[in-house]
Each structure stands twice: as C-alpha cells, then as structure tokens.
Amino acid sequence: MSDLSEKLKYFRKKSCLKQRQVADALGVTRSTYSYYETGTTRPKLPTLQMLARLYNTNVDVLLDDYEGNNNETLSSPNYFEGYQFSDRFNQLSDFEKSVLLRIRLMTVDEKNKLIEYLDKSGDDK
Secondary structure (H helix, E strand, C coil), X not given: CCCHHHHHHHHHHHCXXXXXXXXXXXXXXXXXXXXXXXXXXXXXXXXXXXXXXXXXXXXXXXXXXXXXXXXXXXXXXXXXXXXXXCHHHHCCCHHHHHHHHHHHHCCHHHHHHHHHHHHHHHHCC
C-alpha cells in the first residue's frame, strides 16, 4: 500500500525534477513541498489538482491506496504502467522546465490566452 507522500516523491524523481522546481511551479516554498513528500502535511485539494496536472496523472492516482498483485510497490514497473516523462524534457534547461511546468498547471482558458498572446507577438515580426 502506498501513501501520497511516497507517490509525490516517486513522480518527482521519475520526472527528474528537484523539490525546488516543483515548489516554484506550485507557488509554494521548498520546505512546504518537502513536507508533502515526508507526510508531515498534506496538500489541499487545489494543490493536489495542480500536482496531478504537473505529473500528467489524476488526483485519484495520487490519493488512491493501491495494493497491487504480488505486493507491487512504487518501484515496480507495473505500478504506474504507461507513465513516462519524456527524455526530451529531461534534456531541457532548468528555465525551460520551469516554463513548461507552469504551462502544464494552467487551465484551458489560460492556455488559450497564452496561445493568442504568442500568435499576436509572432505577427509583430
């Protein structure tokens, strides 16, 4: 059985991110995010939703107590079958990762506004 803190740590490491990068993307301090990973505190629902978007999963996966067949653990390749963070993402600079992580946290409306802005700024050239 896995708890939220283990899952957050697993997803962050699988994504090759540092606690500081995740904290910055969420708009919290590194120590606050660290408390989530140690189980000292639990993130509120809006933060959980942002974490789910950040890690390209859903809140149910983060909160669900999963007991797999044959005592699967988070390190089991079958536990998060299909979840992979692109190797191309891991080759980006910290700045580029930060920008992409913040985009992943945007709502659909915010993403549409960003696209409109980028389209308009491209027309100025």
